[in-house]
Amino acid sequence: MVKLFNYLLADSHHEVPAVARRNEEIGFERLYVAETKQDPFMQLALAAQATEHVTLGTGITPAFARSPMVLAYSAWDLQKASRGRFILGLGTQVRGHNERRFSVPWSTPGPRLREVVEAIRAIWDCWQNGTRLDYQGEHYRFQLMTPMFDAGPIDHPFPKIELGGHNPKACALAGEISDGLNAHGIHTKRFLEENTVPAFLDGVEKSGRRPEEVELSAPAMMVVGGNSEEMSAHYETIRKQISFYGATRTYSPVFKLHGWKETYLELHALAAENTPASWEKMPSVVTDEQVETFAVVGTPEEIPDLLRAKYDGLVDRVSPYYADPMENPERWKAIARELNQG
Known part of the structure; x- marks a missing residue:
């Protein structure tokens, strides 16, 4: 379910502790921070101190913008600070x-991301178990770890590592080498x-694991409203977001799958103009049909069943995408209760 x-x-950053506590009180199973305008690791350090049981993670941090050594230190510290509740999400x-x-x-993103994950785990193994650090890859090499820089063991398992993915190769890689x-x-x-x-499960099979040993999460576009005015505002927010992603070549396969290639081409051309107009x-290029294919659309009372109908059997968990639960915490507390405790 x-x-x-x-x-x-x-x-x-001053708002983070209160917002994190409120999310935990609402009943969300996990709380992730995306890397957009602020450092997610700093926000998560504050959230770790302000919460007790909600799982925390980066969702998603760019893997190549930092050395695997830097990522290893940050994740290790957050696993300690959160008392074992941290997930390192990379893409x-x-x-x-x-x-x-x-x-x-930029070079061979798939093989390079594989090395990032392997290198981080090798560094953690050095700290936790005292093994000699000797990672040799095509993109990364790590051999030096003196006592002064050894972060040492922690009283928790290694942080889980999740990978972001959209194309089949990325999804298969996540299934093969990551925790989700x-x-x-x-x-x-x-x-999906x-x-x-299918690509994700191919990777899981290649790893020799069972599907239930790994997890699949996804932000879910939602149009949620208690009245027509609220519903209309959220509807247009989602339409705008679809138009933004639809202009990017990376995300064109989902449009082409549904026979919407012309929509992608028009959006791509408009984005290339790069003018306010x-x-x-x-x-306006995105149709109502497209909005309602990408998003679940309904009242707060309908949303749990709509999410189950769309996602049960496909993904383990979803997050509200462009529906801010802090605008109506009690509404989302009821939705979270039904999904997470039902």
Whole structure:
């Protein structure tokens, strides 16, 4: 049965403890922080001190923007600070962001991400079990760990590692080497059934594990409202978000699967113009049919059953995507109670 988690949204670090506690009180199973405008590790350190039992994680942090050694230290510290509640969520990000936002060279993202995961676990094994650090890969090499820099053992298991993924190769890699896949929010039920889940399970089989030993999570686009005005506002928010992702070549397969190639091409052309007028026009390209294929649309009372109908048997947990539970905590407490305790 599908469970409900959430993403921590706070404009200021001073707000993080209170927002994290409120999410825990609502009853979300997990609380992730996306890497957008702020450092997720700093926010999660604050959330770890403010909460008691909710699982915390990065969802998703770009794997190549930091050395695996830096990621290993950050995750180790957060696993200690949270008393064993931390998940390290990693993803490749797209080429443009690596090269032009992080100034990181781009090369074979799949094999490189595999090495990031392997290297981090080798570093953790060195700290926890005293094994000699000797990781030799094509992209990363780690041999030096003196006592001064050895983080030492912790009283918890290694942090779980989840990988973000959208294309079949990324989903298969997550199934093969990680503890779970965090699928992208720009998906439909059909895309999950025909692309994401089969690729993920192929990777799980390759690893020699059973499907129940790994997890699949996904942000779920939701249009939730108690009245027509609220519903309409959320509907247009989702339409705008679909238009943003629909302009990106990486996410075109889901549009093409549904016969919406022309929508992708038009959105891509408008984004390439990169003018205020072109960005303003993009949401109008997305049809109501497309909104209702990507998103679940209903009243608060309908949402649990709608989520079960779309996701049961496909993913283990979903998060509200562009529906902010802090706007109506009591509503989401009822939804979380039904999904997470039902």
